[in-house]
Amino acid sequence: xxxxxxxxxxxxxxxxxxxxxxxxxxxxxxxxxxxxxxxxxxxxxxxxxxxxxxxxxxxxxxxxxxxxxxxxxxxxxxxxxxxxxxxxxxxxxxxxxxxxxxxxxxxxxxxxxxxxxxxxxxxxxxxxxxxxxxxxxxxxxxxxxxxxxxxxxxxxxxxxxxxxxxxxxxxxxxxxxxxxxxxxxxxxxxxxxxxxxxxxxxxxxxxxxxxxxxxxxxxxxxxxxxxxxxxxxxxxxxxxxxxxxxxxxxxxxxxxxxxxxxxxxxxx
Amino acid sequence: xxxxxxxxxxxxxxxxxxxxxxxxxxxxxxxxxxxxxxxxxxxxxxxxxxxxxxxxxxxxxxxxxxxxxxxxxxxxxxxxxxxxxxxxxxxxxxxxxxxxxxxxxxxxxxxxxxxxxxxxxxxxxxxxxxxxxxxxxxxxxxxxxxxxxxxxxxxxxxxxxxxxxxxxxxxxxxxxxxxxxxxxxxxxxxxxxxxxxxxxxxxxxxxxxxxxxxxxxxxxxxxxxxxxxxxxxxxxxxxxxxxxxxxxxxxxxxxxxxxxxxxxxxxxxxxxxxxxxxxxxxxxxxxxxxxxxxxxxxxxxxxxxxxxxxxxxxxxxxxxxxxxxxxxxxxxxxxxxxx
Numbered sequence: 326x327x328x329x330x331x332x333x334x335x336x337x338x339x340x341x342x343x344x345x346x347x348x349x350x351x352x353x354x355x356x357x358x359x360x361x362x363x364x365x366x367x368x369x370x371x372x373x374x375x376x377x378x379x380x381x382x383x384x385x386x387x388x389x390x391x392x393x394x395x396x397x398x399x400x401x402x403x404x405x406x407x408x409x410x411x412x413x414x415x416x417x418x419x420x421x422x423x424x425x426x427x428x429x430x431x432x433x434x435x436x437x438x439x440x441x442x443x444x445x446x447x448x449x450x451x452x453x454x455x456x457x458x459x460x461x462x463x464x465x466x467x468x469x470x471x472x473x474x475x476x477x478x479x480x481x482x483x484x485x486x487x488x489x490x491x492x493x494x495x496x497x498x499x500x501x502x503x504x505x506x507x508x509x510x511x512x513x514x515x516x517x518x519x520x521x522x523x524x525x526x527x528x529x530x531x532x533x534x535x536x537x538x539x540x541x542x543x544x545x546x547x548x549x550x551x552x553x554x555x556x557x558x559x560x561x562x563x564x565x566x567x568x569x570x571x572x573x574x575x576x577x578x579x580x581x582x583x584x585x586x587x588x589x590x591x592x593x
Numbered sequence: 594x595x596x597x598x599x600x601x602x603x604x605x606x607x608x609x610x611x612x613x614x615x616x617x618x619x620x621x622x623x624x625x626x627x628x629x630x631x632x633x634x635x636x637x638x639x640x641x642x643x644x645x646x647x648x649x650x651x652x653x654x655x656x657x658x659x660x661x662x663x664x665x666x667x668x669x670x671x672x673x674x675x676x677x678x679x680x681x682x683x684x685x686x687x688x689x690x691x692x693x694x695x696x697x698x699x700x701x702x703x704x705x706x707x708x709x710x711x712x713x714x715x716x717x718x719x720x721x722x723x724x725x726x727x728x729x730x731x732x733x734x735x736x737x738x739x740x741x742x743x744x745x746x747x748x749x750x751x752x753x754x755x756x757x758x759x760x761x762x763x764x765x766x767x768x769x770x771x772x773x774x775x776x777x778x779x780x781x782x783x784x785x786x787x788x789x790x791x792x793x794x795x796x797x798x799x800x801x802x803x804x805x806x807x808x809x810x811x812x813x814x815x816x817x818x819x820x821x822x823x824x825x826x827x828x829x830x831x832x833x834x835x836x837x838x839x840x841x842x843x844x845x846x847x848x849x850x851x852x853x854x855x856x857x858x859x860x861x862x863x864x865x866x867x868x869x870x871x872x873x874x875x876x877x878x879x880x881x882x883x884x885x886x887x888x889x890x891x892x893x894x895x896x897x898x899x900x901x902x903x904x905x906x907x908x909x910x911x912x913x914x915x916x917x918x919x920x921x922x923x924x925x926x927x928x929x930x931x932x
């Protein structure tokens with residue numbers, strides 16, 4: 326067996342074990358819901374969820390509600406990350422402003438934003454804005470703290486090197502600071518994606534005219550658990566897709582990084 | 594006016610005076626070392642020359658131009674940092690090309706310049722590697738290449754050999770010295786390692802607590818230290834209270850407050866010296882021996898004073914710890930400090 330095969334094997338093995346666990350879980354769920362002694366009205370079951378998903382998709386409802394949620398999530402990620410990165414950079418450069426505002430922002434981030442969600446709905450109405458605001462705020466706290474920490478932790482010598490080689494402050498920011506901070510920004514974005522999804526869905530729970538969150542509350546009130554599960558499947562797919570996109574971006578942007586594991590090599 | 598003139602430069606941090614009226618002249622193509630212990634102000638002076646520190650008073654002239662208040666990016670000064678400070682997100686090629694790209698030089702010209710300097714540093718095969726994948730020595734050569742490609746007026750080296758193992762350090766010191774000659778550079782090295790300073794420099798400025806204690810060639814500082822501090826820092830001198838030395842020489846030596854004896858200037862023999870010459874002879878007992886490469890450093894106790902004596906290693910095998918030995922020091926090898 327060559328070295329490449331040896332390296333591949335653990336990954337293949339992990340994939341096989343993972344698949345077996347998930348498939349076994351689904352089969353057990355299906356079996357106990359149909360032949361067990363509990364009422365599946367509270368959980369539905371896989372074959373029923375698949376049937377409902379097909380109906381949900383072919384009726385055009387899935388597209389209508391998913392597009393609302395996606396708009397809210399992407400709007401939140403877009404505004405939250407842009408404002409988070411911009412403010413973190415500003416406070417990174419203007420230390421005095423950072424000392425004034427960063428503790429205020431940290432204090433705000435400690436307030437559970439979901440507790441304020443009804444107020445945001447009152448301020449911005451039942452439409453997209455209130456959910457984009459809530460999702461954006463949740464993304465902002467993640468991205469801001471990650472970016473600010475990364476900028477404050479930059480090696481001063483690297484900035485001085487750029488300056489001595491002829492870079493202005495803006496050129497240093499663009500060519501040295503931002504690329505160096507990318508691992509932390511991406512990690513903040515990863516947290517932000519989950520937070521954005523939560524923000525959008527909770528916003529829809531509280532007051533909306535549509536969206537997957539709205540559909541979940543609506544279906545729950547009619548005991549349509551299959552529809553709830555269909556919506557959750559769509560949210561799962563959405564979250565996984567966004568994480569996959571971040572993986573691809575990470576692989577491309579962070580090629581310079583050495584990846585390490587905490588384990589030590591076993592001696593034979 | 595010299596190529597680099599530092600005139601009456603003072604700098605304080607939080608009311609602590611780090612540079613006290615420093616004056617320094619460096620000629621073109623000279624290799625100068627700022628030597629001294631940690632916290633003596635040598636790095637602050639280097640950073641002030643680069644423009645990375647402001648100064649409280651004084652003036653700095655480079656190539657006839659007053660650069661005291663000029664932004665670092667407009668000084669055309671190259672600097673190698675202790676940690677090299679390569680851009681981690683860029684390949685070796687992009688690190689070296691960085692400054693030229695900022696100058697908006699045509700791409701083809703950049704490629705020619707970068708390849709030429711990478712070639713001269715034996716880094717062509719590493720052009721596409723990222724700094725994280727390079728060894729310490731390779732990183733240092735990239736840092737040098739990145740600086741040299743800009744053709745700086747002066748090259749500043751801030752303790753660049755600290756993080757490197759002893760063997761590689763010597764080879765990199767030679768590389769830097771070769772580059773200094775090949776590129777006809779003017780270079781300033783900051784170090785706390787006296788051997789490194791002596792190996793590399795045309796001129797050494799020895800710092801002590803924000804002032805230049807003594808300047809000169811390595812021989813000047815080693816053979817003719819003007820103070821006890823210089824003697825101690827440069828040569829592992831035996832610095833002895835004059836009263837102790839009077840006791841060792843049985844009252845024959847009467848001058849000064851302290852005396853300094855270089856370890857290799859003291860002669861060590863098994864047999865009694867027949868002639869004191871122009872100096873002094875005395876007895877002692879060997880208490881320790883420490884190998885130092887080509888020489889052996891013996892600790893010899895005489896009249897309650899412990900002296901270090903260096904002997905070539907092939908002769909040293911005949912001495913044993915606890916053995917009674919005879920020592921001689923010639924008068925012209927005794928340095929006297931009155932204050």
